[in-house]
Amino acid sequence: xxxxxxxxxxxxxxxxxxxxxxRKRPVVVLTNNDGCICAVCPxxxxxxxxxxxxxxxxxxxxxxxxxxxxxxxxELYADLSARMMNEISRFSDNQxxxxxxxxxxxxTGFNHLINDWNEYGHTIRKAVWRKTKIPVxxxxxxxxxxxxxxxxxxxxxxxxxxxxxxxxELSRKxxxxxxxxxxxxxxxxxxxxxxxxxxxxxxxxxxxxxxxLMRKQFSVVLERTINExxxxxxxxxxxxxxxxxxxxxxxxFGERITDPHSLRAAFAAHCNxxxxxxxxxxxxxxxxxxxxxxxxxxDHYYKRSFIxxxxxxxxxxxxxxxxxxxxxxxxxxxNVRFQKCGVGAIELEDEMxxxxxxxxLSQDKPELMKCLDTINQRFGNDTLKLASEKQTSFWRxxxxxxxxxxTTRWSDIPRIKC
DNA sequence: TCTGGGGTCCTAGGACCC
DNA sequence: TCTGGGGTCCTAGGACCC
Numbered sequence: 001x002x003x004x005x006x007x008x009x010x011x012x013x014x015x016x017x018x019x020x021x022x023r024k025r026p027v028v029v030l031t032n033n034d035g036c037i038c039a040v041c042p043x044x045x046x047x048x049x050x051x052x053x054x055x056x057x058x059x060x061x062x063x064x065x066x067x068x069x070x071x072x073x074x075e076l077y078a079d080l081s082a083r084m085m086n087e088i089s090r091f092s093d094n095q096x097x098x099x100x101x102x103x104x105x106x107x108t109g110f111n112h113l114i115n116d117w118n119e120y121g122h123t124i125r126k127a128v129w130r131k132t133k134i135p136v137x138x139x140x141x142x143x144x145x146x147x148x149x150x151x152x153x154x155x156x157x158x159x160x161x162x163x164x165x166x167x168x169e170l171s172r173k174x175x176x177x178x179x180x181x182x183x184x185x186x187x188x189x190x191x192x193x194x195x196x197x198x199x200x201x202x203x204x205x206x207x208x209x210x211x212x213l214m215r216k217q218f219s220v221v222l223e224r225t226i227n228e229x230x231x232x233x234x235x236x237x238x239x240x241x242x243x244x245x246x247x248x249x250x251x252x253f254g255e256r257i258t259d260p261h262s263l264r265a266a267f268a269a270h271c272n273x274x275x276x277x278x279x280x281x282x283x284x285x286x287x288x289x290x291x292x293x294x295x296x297x298x299d300h301y302y303k304r305s306f307i308x309x310x311x312x313x314x315x316x317x318x319x320x321x322x323x324x325x326x327x328x329x330x331x332x333x334x335n336v337r338f339q340k341c342g343v344g345a346i347e348l349e350d351e352m353x354x355x356x357x358x359x360x361l362s363q364d365k366p367e368l369m370k371c372l373d374t375i376n377q378r379f380g381n382d383t384l385k386l387a388s389e390k391q392t393s394f395w396r397x398x399x400x401x402x403x404x405x406x407t408t409r410w411s412d413i414p415r416i417k418c
Numbered sequence: 419t420c421t422g423g424g425g426t427c428c429t430a431g432g433a434c435c436c
Numbered sequence: 437t438c439t440g441g442g443g444t445c446c447t448a449g450g451a452c453c454c
Contacts, residue, residue: 030423031422031423031424032423032424033422033423035421035423036422036423038423038424053422054421054422055421057421057422072423219428219429220428221427221428244425244426244427245426245427246426247425248425248426249424249425250423250424251424252423252424295421296422297421297422339422342424344426398421
């Protein structure tokens with residue numbers, strides 16, 4: 001049995017934790033640079049506030065309903081997420097954190113110890129609420145996709161109170177029948193549109209399709225989804241937890257960038273993040289890609305990207321940064337107002353099996369990287385970085401509606417007036 | 419005043435080779 | 437007269453997720 005536990009509009013709920021004045025009001029949270037809406041609390045949802053619309057386009061609607069608007073406060077969310085995940089991890093010895101607010105639990109081996117899953121789900125909910133004041137939904141199912149479906153039911157379908165269980169044919173069919181096909185994990189807007197033309201409307205309709213045939217018409221991904229909906233695991237636990245095959249760090253600038261130094265510093269910062277992510281999952285990159293572009297919404301759209309192949313796969317920041325130094329001149333162009341750039345690591349190898357090269361010695365300094373990681377884990381990722389990242393203030397984001405970092409800064413600690 | 423997120427994986431189609 | 441294989445690699449863009 002699997003469980004999927006995730007928060008109810010996590011960012012918006014996080015904003016409500018330390019600010020009682022907004023708990024009963026509609027709240028939305030914006031993405032970086034206050035670009036789009038990325039979280040809508042249940043009260044705001046009732047006002048039909050759309051998710052992932054550009055902020056400036058819905059501003060009038062938000063004003064009209066007196067909606068509370070907040071910029072993304074990742075420092076706060078990351079800290080609350082860690083607390084939430086820690087609490088959830090008590091309920092299984094096998095947890096996989098899938099995103100900042102979602103984690104899967106695997107109960108293989110002790111299914112028989114739990115005789116009432118529904119009750120167990122409520123125990124998890126209550127525990128998380130007590131510790132963090134974040135509301136979560138809990139879904140149980142024999143496959144990851146069914147656990148996802150149950151989670152959807154728990155939060156969205158009438159008759160469920162934050163917990164749903166799929167543990168037999170009856171419950172499986174009941175929930176899938178109530179679920180619209182576009183709400184299935186792995187089915188997006190495009191595919192659901194096509195499916196509906198084929199008269200497939202509910203999750204159950206999809207589950208009843210022949211998987212092999214659907215693979216031909218769509219892709220492997222949909223074939224897997226169909227099998228999973230029928231209780232046949234395709235994403236084994238190991239697959240769910242698999243290492244990433246590509247790792248990226250990209251960001252839009254708060255203001256357009258035209259000078260080479262800022263762009264260069266941005267690339268260095270992205271190298272740092274990507275290399276850190278690689279080390280975290282124990283991977284080395286054989287190749288990296290770097291790109292930068294102007295705004296696609298303006299005229300004269302400019303985009304350049306280059307791939308660099310290392311003689312020996314690496315996860316060392318300085319090696320990455322050196323590579324970028326070479327590519328940089330191919331990408332930078334004066335007269336371009338850069339809006340976004342990024343670095344990606346592709347073609348990853350396992351760090352366990354570092355492949356040497358007879359003619360090119362690895363430039364990696366694993367001990368130095370370990371030292372860097374240890375220090376940054378303890379004192380924050382900004383503590384030690386490359387000199388070439390200096391003046392990273394360039395990506396000073398627009399964050400007009402930022403709330404305090406209640407749990408991670410002494411200066412922001414909540415005060416109670418007596 | 420101006421404004422449009424970030425991340426990962428998959429696939430179709432083109433270029434190139436023998 | 438008209439037609440013409442099979443494989444690998446690369447890349448851009450699509451699709452999905454949160």
